[in-house]
Amino acid sequence: MPVVTDLRVELRAVAPADLEIFFIQQQDPSACEMAAFPPRSRPAFDVHWARVLADPSAITRTVLADGVVAGNAACFGPQDQREVAYWIGREFWGQGVATAALGALLAELSERPLHAIVAQHNAASLRVLEKCGFSRRGEQLAEDGILEIELELER
Numbered sequence: 001m002p003v004v005t006d007l008r009v010e011l012r013a014v015a016p017a018d019l020e021i022f023f024i025q026q027q028d029p030s031a032c033e034m035a036a037f038p039p040r041s042r043p044a045f046d047v048h049w050a051r052v053l054a055d056p057s058a059i060t061r062t063v064l065a066d067g068v069v070a071g072n073a074a075c076f077g078p079q080d081q082r083e084v085a086y087w088i089g090r091e092f093w094g095q096g097v098a099t100a101a102l103g104a105l106l107a108e109l110s111e112r113p114l115h116a117i118v119a120q121h122n123a124a125s126l127r128v129l130e131k132c133g134f135s136r137r138g139e140q141l142a143e144d145g146i147l148e149i150e151l152e153l154e155r
Contacts, residue, residue, distance in 0.1 A: 009100035
């Protein structure tokens with residue numbers, strides 16, 4: 001899958017120092033609005049990431065763009081409902097980083113199908129998922145009233 005970006009995008013294991021950057025990125029009001037996900041307080045963030053990093057079934061990566069921490073990408077959930085997710089810092093939006101990062105994560109994963117859920121108003125993330133081969137499978141109204149699009153990457 002060709003990705004148009006001038007940045008060298010790579011994935012690596014999450015390092016403890018990355019968490020500070022992830023925390024700052026998930027505090028960005030524009031990113032939270034786009035993702036339809038409220039920012040976590042520092043204690044809630046720390047508990048969440050401790051749980052994520054302790055889960056042996058989760059695959060969590062730091063996204064690097066030209067060697068700079070640009071965000072994170074992950075695959076998690078029960079074997080029959082594995083889901084992918086990513087969070088890219090706003091300064092990297094519109095540069096192909098999310099598409100390249102998700103493509104790199106998918107190349108690591110042999111399991112299929114994979115699932116993703118994205119807020120209907122998040123057109124950029126829908127494009128990223130569709131560029132990476134995901135197809136729309138349905139819609140659901142989340143508890144917060146946000147309409148979400150369900151996507152799947154088949155075998």
